[in-house]
Amino acid sequence: MILALALKSLRNRKFTAVLTALSIALSTILLLGVERIRHESRESFASTISGTDLVVGARTSPVHLLLAAVFHIGNATNNVSWKSYRAFSGRGDIAWTIPLALGDSHRGYRVLGTTSAYFQHLRFGRDRSLVVEQGKALGDEHDAVLGAEVARALRYRIGDSIVIAHGAGDISFIEHDQHPFRIAGILARTGTPVDRTVHVTLAGLDAVHEEVTAGSDPLAAIIGGDHRADSPQAITAFLVGLQSRGAVLSVQRAVNEYADEPLTAVLPGVALQEVWEITGALEKSLFAVSALVVVVGLSGMLVSLLTSLGERRREMAVLRSLGARPVQVFALILGEATVLTVTGMLLGVAGLYAALLFGRTWLESRLGLYIAVTWPSAGEALLLGVVLAAGLLIGLIPAWRSYRLSLADGMIVRI
């Protein structure tokens, strides 16, 4: 009955109650949203590469190499010579290698030169391999295979002809229009950077750059100075799968100590861990800010309940005269705080899911962030529990005050 009274009392103060619940809802959205994006971006990063034991590139920091080669974030500063690649791909303890050549783009999407080994050995998520949804995998040097997002955003179909440009930017002055590619296949969506990549063969890239270095464009000699173009038989990095995981440290040492060329081999898991250490501080401060916003939202409730108490002393006195115990007056106010907090939280969760459903495509195409719309995780449930507990705790303040007031006032209130 006290809960019914609390609900009716709140309905009577609809305007403030709705505003209070909304501010709690917004702070809940922020808190859960930050947590969800943090968790999902980690998941998304972690699921981008699986089954690869080592990533090998020119000597650089492990994080830089991993980000550039696997996530297409930033650019590799140096290349790996084809000779070195061949030297390692032939080793007996290495099961497979995937060469990766980056540095060109098509309308803002990275172009990746590779071989059929890419489609055969690359794994993502829980040991899933790439699936060609339409058309076929890479064949000759004129073929291009698009990631799902590239095909969707640019509305390409099998058989369309595309031209790739030098450099990774959105706009490039140097288009390799002497060597157009034909779209041979489109991959199924993976939720990884593969979706945002145009795949061509190494031979295709070489053909493109041979034309450039042949002198068709004088600028290429200047801009292409830091690029693979001057050495067509070089790649940016390569992925390594071992016969046995136990050999990973010895192969890593062999790469790092390779005499002919300074190289770096990184274990993807270890490098990712380093990435998390870098982003950890940012995540923590974001989390702290969103937690503070929740506190602000709940303080709004505290203020609105406390200010209402002054006007409600008469009401409390009447309730007392009808036989309400001070504890029931306490429960009435606490009940209102609970209803406000729970309503705000439910609105917040609903709002978060609505935002995720509508904002998912945007996040995916703009930030390459793949957010799965799933049930709240245990961690999120815990966060909600903490918000609820905080709401109840804050509700105790006006409840306790009204309890004291109703004990002191009894049925006598001068107005």
Place this chain on the structure above:
Amino acid sequence: MPEAVIELSDVRFAWAAGAADVIDIESLRIDRGERVFLRGPSGSGKSSLLSLLAGVLVPRQGTIRILGAETASMRGAARDRFRADHIGFVFQLFNLIPYLSVLENVCLPCGFSARRRERAVHAAGSVEAEAVRLLGHLDMADVALLNRSVTALSVGQQQRVAAARALIGAPEFVIADEPTSSLDEDRRSAFLDLLFSECERSGSTLVFVSHDAALGSRFDRVIAFGELNRAGAARPGRAS
């Protein structure tokens, strides 16, 4: 000899330990079915006495027996339950819970007292039916009125709703604290008629408090609060 509803002996009450007494009553006895008019000016401690009778306050010394039970020795929650079960209140003003409808306000005591709920159900079949019946006797049973917000009512209508609420579930004892002071003379008289007839119907004892001596003639007994309370005359109490 009729049954006593209220018995006070040697009751003293002060707001704080060491402070001067605001209530000092040697003895008071009110019998079942009596209609008692308690007359006294504002500030004479009447509200303190009502709070003592209701068990919201506890005397510093002396005994208060309501329906034979000594409320001062009960625990707080038991006193609250006792009040919910046996006492109906009408105040001077602002009696009603603003966010409840007319009907919900009248039914409210039955939410705090199982005993009054049972009696209401016994009398009319359901709490709501009893509320409608009581409101009907007070000319307030208009269907359009029942679910209206109480803030839309006139003061006279509000006081009648408060009376219906005090009477639902037939409490043994009804306390009315200046319920007519905000009404004009015609309405005051009509309100008294309604209150009397309903108390008679349910067998409730009525203690009516007012500073308006003119109303006294309509009651069985008039008690001058100044004569009853030995502490009240000289010092104004804290309560109105």
